[in-house]
Amino acid sequence: MAFMDSFAARLRALQIENMFENDFFLTWDKTDDEIAAVFTVADALRALRENGISPRIFDSGLGISIFRDNSTRTRFSFASACNLLGLTPQDLDEGKSQIAHGETVRETANMVSFMADVIGIRDDMYIGKGHTYQKAVSDAVREGHRDGVLEQAPTLVNLQCDIDHPTQCLADMLHILHVFGGPEQVKGKKIAMTWAYSPSYGKPLSVPQGVVGLMTRFGMDVVLAHPNGYEIMPEVEEVAQKNARIGGGSFRKVETMEEAFDGADIVYPKSWAPFAAMERRTQLYGQGDFDGIAALEKELLAQNARHQDWTCSEAMMRRTRDGKALYLHCLPADITGVSCAAGEVDASVFDRYRTQLYSQASYKPYIIAAMIFLAKRKDPAQTLLALEERGRKRTL
């Protein structure tokens, strides 16, 4: 009975006043307590649902999503989180041109938000744009709320930007915590965030950036490896350095995948595009230089092809601790011999970890729901207890 008690107690031990009516842009905007609160509420909502109890806190209200890049998984994670809490998902399918300049962002944000409790945005395509756009939307609806235009200020949830991918990386971390047994157990563990070869082009940097920015907070030995030319944003490396210092762990860069994998407890091999190339692409796009973009794409694919040895093969996995590191991926992976001739990971490695990879992904809807929950409840611990006491069954 009263299985929410422990979650509520954990939550009450945390300083999380600032989460109420706030947004979620970057994990490093948040304190350790706030990150812990997201995990606690995610686990609590999951426990409620798995015990057949509805965690609906909304009788009505909209959850708006804006996807400026294709998405199936994140779209469904967001829709699932909204549905779990009682919000109706509603997708804003704006052509990029229509909401390009600032005036229109402000106006559109307000016009769609009269009944919105949350706005989730994915905008990861252009360096320097995604995060800025999300901030602009948040500013607009907060201003609208202050001015009495909006009854409520919808909370903004970053579903991936050019800098961070907090819902993914928090889901990854919660998965790690559950696999290893908790925060004490992950201290000192070595995690290898490495580039891996893919025959496709222009994958966002938000995952590697998000991983080194977040995982360094848990006292882990975070190692980043990539071929020359695939640097991530320097600002994020600084965040990782600082977080490692504070969190009692470390952040290092190494030159080879082998070095990163040696003795690793966790590996996260994944392709991404060079930051500098993505900046060039953004400029070319701004100039409408589509020939230039096509030439750049060709150049990048050729550059990728020089690094086909960066792959999570069985041989590479044998270098990890007891050959049994936890393999992570945000999915979908480019699997050698399955989805492409040569890719990020051997089919046999992927197969061995499939169930765990799916479990990793299963945390994302709950992470998103937790972000919304914490932004909307002044006393979230009390609400968890109230949900259990209400005891409304999810199905009759």
Place this chain on the structure above:
Amino acid sequence: MAFMDSFAARLRALQIENMFENDFFLTWDKTDDEIAAVFTVADALRALRENGISPRIFDSGLGISIFRDNSTRTRFSFASACNLLGLTPQDLDEGKSQIAHGETVRETANMVSFMADVIGIRDDMYIGKGHTYQKAVSDAVREGHRDGVLEQAPTLVNLQCDIDHPTQCLADMLHILHVFGGPEQVKGKKIAMTWAYSPSYGKPLSVPQGVVGLMTRFGMDVVLAHPNGYEIMPEVEEVAQKNARIGGGSFRKVETMEEAFDGADIVYPKSWAPFAAMERRTQLYGQGDFDGIAALEKELLAQNARHQDWTCSEAMMRRTRDGKALYLHCLPADITGVSCAAGEVDASVFDRYRTQLYSQASYKPYIIAAMIFLAKRKDPAQTLLALEERGRKRTL
């Protein structure tokens, strides 16, 4: 306590029996009492929501939308209204060709309506088509209900047709009533509905038509101004004349924007396409003459360009009462120097009124919800009281 009492009392003083199980096509189909009922229920639903009380009257059911023209704002207003009342919005994305002839309209209307409580339609592209199509859909589902095919007859809500834009104009009017303090306060006020220059082509006539058709009922001095050749539908001018006569106000046409703005209490400067040109366009479209349409578009843009002086500049605003008329727009506006080189309104004017413009728009979801509510409740006053008594919180 019992803050619904006054709304219920106001509603009970009105003759609104005909609204039950009826549609909403044109404001001039409705009596003054019926218009007043829409305002009263819109305000009541808003009061409930702003007091944290859910106005859900549906446990389940669909709200179907058909947009035969692009729409973001109206789409979200409709989705918001449905959500507020407990209906799930469901968009019917039919290619025009598929539902072009009468037989298919009847069939499709019934096929999608087995669980539908409302159908909202926007069809403003072709003169003589939109209203006709909406009537055909309504006839089809009423026949289906009579024949026992549909358990319930969905109510039809006109989300914009070739003749009127009732959800917009009622939202505009409710905004005016709130700004000025009520029906007594708007009597005798001068409202200038004027054409304004825009570099874009083919904006619907439904807003100016809806405004002169509706605002003339409130004892206002309604002035319409546009360049030669931008006439609205003569039938609607007749409606405006008649409504002015009955309502104790006036309806006049003047030749210049200046004359319209002089001493005005409210101004609504907005671009629209010439009615006659839109008729020609409809004919060309019917003949499949796409070269003719392209030629017409060029001609119309050139015609527009001769009237760039029709713009809501600061100088123009100074002509209004104390230089401080209430500025209205249905949004998005073509703002000079912001969204175009020269447009409908100066950026400084727009900026000064932005918050009020957003407030104006904020009434639309409640107006739509009120239309649905009044069509679905035999004793809407009783339902408002019941909603307050039930006191179900919108969020836990």
Place this chain on the structure above:
Amino acid sequence: MAFMDSFAARLRALQIENMFENDFFLTWDKTDDEIAAVFTVADALRALRENGISPRIFDSGLGISIFRDNSTRTRFSFASACNLLGLTPQDLDEGKSQIAHGETVRETANMVSFMADVIGIRDDMYIGKGHTYQKAVSDAVREGHRDGVLEQAPTLVNLQCDIDHPTQCLADMLHILHVFGGPEQVKGKKIAMTWAYSPSYGKPLSVPQGVVGLMTRFGMDVVLAHPNGYEIMPEVEEVAQKNARIGGGSFRKVETMEEAFDGADIVYPKSWAPFAAMERRTQLYGQGDFDGIAALEKELLAQNARHQDWTCSEAMMRRTRDGKALYLHCLPADITGVSCAAGEVDASVFDRYRTQLYSQASYKPYIIAAMIFLAKRKDPAQTLLALEERGRKRTL
């Protein structure tokens, strides 16, 4: 009072344990008791709704649809069924290429299903593909559930595959049962499932196959007729033969529409593509031979055109029992002189049966809801009683 009693009693007399947590692929996978249970629950849910009582059994949860072919009617039927039971419909709009190979099917199916209670799939375009794909999705989510990835295993509902169209054919049959008065009354009745001319190309075989596979179970005299070259799948003919034998009816093939219509109690004249041609088309598609597909289409249209006399004319209808056979169609029909110059049915015949055709279609949302209900409730009879006892009004 207690009008659910009779439905519950009927249900309790049936052996339906295997329906719980099971899928619905083909009607001939199911026992007679299971088919009877679908009808009983469909009627019960309809009775609840028509008495103003909500049959919602879900507080939250998603109903995912995947349409690999255009659909308006089935899309709304599925959305209606989900809404009726309390699930939020969510459409997965995957490009075919993205979920083409097996690995991706498994992954995508799990990634979208974390909160999904049902997945409805329409995939009828290629022989040998649709049913296989549906099975793959079901296998994937069941594995995900077994592995602890998914809290619940969503039930799979076949919204049309290359073999069967169970939601359509069960709706058709329930309509027949209601028109004729029950299972005893349909015994010995002659039903003519016949090909009919259409100027369009490549209509699926799932309806004629579904009809002969299902209707033969009810002791009816099922007659199939089509021009030479329009054979249905031989496996399904075998199913029909077997079902007729067990069910005490008959299954025969005749050479002409006239012979099929002679003395028929029910007629179902409808165009479909030749099975063999559809197989060739699937091969051409697999080879990427689009010229070949275009040539095949031309050939098939020419082949169709040789059989314009296969049409449900007034003369043809006069051959049926008293000239008054029940006319069925899954809609939309190709109506001579209305939607095409020459088609499946005379306008006067169609007009006379329109209301009945719409009623026929009205069963589909309830059939789908019944399939979900039976897969999700261990004791569905008890749930029906509980729904009536709860007595929650659908509208306040």
